Amino acid sequence: KPKANRLEAYESEGGVWAAEEPNLPTGVRVELTNKVPHTKLRNAEVAGRILGDFNGWLFTLNALYGRQHDFYLQPTGPSFCNWDGRFLQLNFDQIYAYRKLLGFTLNKELTDIRFRKTTAPVLRVEALYEFDKPFQYEGKHVGDMAWTGLNARYKDSYKQKDQIRTMIGIDWNIYIRALNKLESFFFSTQFFVFYTRNQNGQFVNAPFYFSNKVKQEVLPPLPPSRDGKRIDPWRIHQTQKYFSFLVNTNYMNKRITPQVLYLLDMEEQAHGLKAKINFNFTSYWRPEIGFIGWWGEHDTGKSFGLFQKNKQVYGKIKYQF
Numbered sequence: 001k002p003k004a005n006r007l008e009a010y011e012s013e014g015g016v017w018a019a020e021e022p023n024l025p026t027g028v029r030v031e032l033t034n035k036v037p038h039t040k041l042r043n044a045e046v047a048g049r050i051l052g053d054f055n056g057w058l059f060t061l062n063a064l065y066g067r068q069h070d071f072y073l074q075p076t077g078p079s080f081c082n083w084d085g086r087f088l089q090l091n092f093d094q095i096y097a098y099r100k101l102l103g104f105t106l107n108k109e110l111t112d113i114r115f116r117k118t119t120a121p122v123l124r125v126e127a128l129y130e131f132d133k134p135f136q137y138e139g140k141h142v143g144d145m146a147w148t149g150l151n152a153r154y155k156d157s158y159k160q161k162d163q164i165r166t167m168i169g170i171d172w173n174i175y176i177r178a179l180n181k182l183e184s185f186f187f188s189t190q191f192f193v194f195y196t197r198n199q200n201g202q203f204v205n206a207p208f209y210f211s212n213k214v215k216q217e218v219l220p221p222l223p224p225s226r227d228g229k230r231i232d233p234w235r236i237h238q239t240q241k242y243f244s245f246l247v248n249t250n251y252m253n254k255r256i257t258p259q260v261l262y263l264l265d266m267e268e269q270a271h272g273l274k275a276k277i278n279f280n281f282t283s284y285w286r287p288e289i290g291f292i293g294w295w296g297e298h299d300t301g302k303s304f305g306l307f308q309k310n311k312q313v314y315g316k317i318k319y320q321f
Contacts, residue, residue, distance in 0.1 A: 027218040029086045033076075034094045037067055058107040062128070068099045072134045072158045075149030088219065090148060095134075097160075103128030119184065121172040132160040135236060138202035142233060145223035147204070162197045185249045192242040203236040205302075234268070234302040241266040255280050263304065270296030270303035286318040 024030065037043040045066030052059050071094035081089040106125040114120050137159045139146040146154035169190040176185055196203075214220060243266060248259035256279060263272035276290030292312045296305025 025214055025217050025220045027086050028088045028090065028220060029081065029083060031089050031091045032073070032094050033092070035071075035096065036094075037096055043067065056108055060105045062101070062103045062105070064099065064101040066099050067096045068134070069096075071096050072136055073147060075147070075157050077149065097134045098132070100131040101128050115172070115174050118175055119173045121170050124169040124171065124190075125167070126169075127164070127166040130163045130165070133163045133196075134158045134160050135196070135203040136205070138204045138233070138235075139223075140201050142202055142235075143221075143223065144202075148223065151223040159201070159203070161199060161203075164195045164197070165192070166194075167192050180249050180251065183250050185247055188244075188246040190244045192240075192244075194240040194242075196236065196238050199236075199238045205234040205236055234297075234300055237267045239267075265296070265303040268296060268303040268305070270294070270305050272304045284320050286320055287315070288317070289315045 045064065047064045047066070048062070050061040073092040074095050076091045076093055079089045079091060080087055083089075104127055107122065109120050109122050111120050135158060137146045137154070137156055138144060139151065139154055144154065145151055147157045149157055167190055169188065172187045173184040174187060179185070243264040245262045246259070248257060250257040256277065258277045259275070261272075261274045264270070271294070273293045274290065276288055279287045290313075292310075292314070294304040294307045294310060296303050296308055298305045298308040
C-alpha cells in the first residue's frame with residue numbers, strides 16, 4: 001500500500017526525512033521524469049579559484065559553470081491514470097539547468113577585539129552572484145498555477161532571475177569559567193541574505209500547496225482560482241533572511257562533547273534545533289544522544305515546517321577502527 005502523505009518521487013530516498021507531499025487532492029497524483037544530464041563533454045563543470053592575502057585579509061575569488069543541484073519542474077501535460085483510486089496525473093520533467101556563479105570569500109581574525117584579553121573573533125564573509133537561476137513560476141497572483149501548464153494565460157512554468165547570496169559569520173572561542181574551568185566554548189553565528197533581482201510575479205519553492213479542505217476533494221480548483229480554499233504557499237520572497245547559531249565545548253579531556261545548533265528562517269518564522277552529546281570514553285566506541293526539532297507552518301509545507309512532524313529524540317553508537 002502506498003505511503004500516506006508521501007510524494008512517490010521521494011520514496012526511493014525514503015526514511016523519516018523523506019519530503020511530505022503538500023496536500024494533493026484525492027483524485028490527483030504526480031509523475032516526475034528525472035532528466036539527469038548524461039556524461040558528455042558539454043555537460044562538464046568548469047571552476048576556478050584565486051587565493052590571496054591582503055594585509056591580513058585572506059580572500060578567494062571564485063567562478064563556476066556547471067549544472068544546478070536542484071531541479072525545476074517542466075510540465076509535459078496531464079494524463080488519465082488508474083492508480084490507487086486516482087484518475088488524473090500531472091506529469092513533469094525534472095530539469096537541471098545550468099549554474100553560472102561568480103563569488104568571493106573573506107576571512108580575518110579581529111585582533112583588536114578580545115574577550116577578557118584572551119581570544120579574538122574571526123570574521124567570515126561569503127558572497128556570490130548567480131546568473132539566470134531558475135525559479136518555479138506561480139504567475140502574477142497566487143492561484144494562477146502557471147507551474148502546472150494548465151493556465152492558458154501563462155506559457156512559462158518557470159522564470160530565470162539573477163540572485164545575490166551573502167553570508168556574514170563570526171567564530172569565537174570564549175572561556176566561561178563558571179561553566180567549564182578547563183576548556184573554551186566555541187561560538188559560531190551566521191547571518192544569510194538572498195536577494196533576487198527584478199522579481200515580478202510569484203515564485204514558489206514547493207508548487208503543490210492545497211489546503212487540507214482541498215485535499216479531501218476529488219479535483220483541485222482549476223486555475224485561476226483565488227478563493228478561501230487556497231492557502232498561502234511557500235513563496236520565494238525577493239529578500240530572504242536566515243540566521244544560525246552554534247555552540248559547543250568539551251569536558252573530561254574531550255570525552256564528553258555537547259553541542260547545540262539553532263536555525264531561523266526570518267521570513268517564514270520557522271525554527272530548527274539540534275542538540276547532541278558525544279561520548280568518547282574508549283578508542284573505538286562513539287555513542288551519541290540528541291534531539292532534533294522543527295517548528296513552522298506545516299500545513300503549507302513552508303521552510304522547516306515541512307518537517308515539523310519529524311521531531312526526534314535519538315541515540316546512536318558507532319564503532320571506529
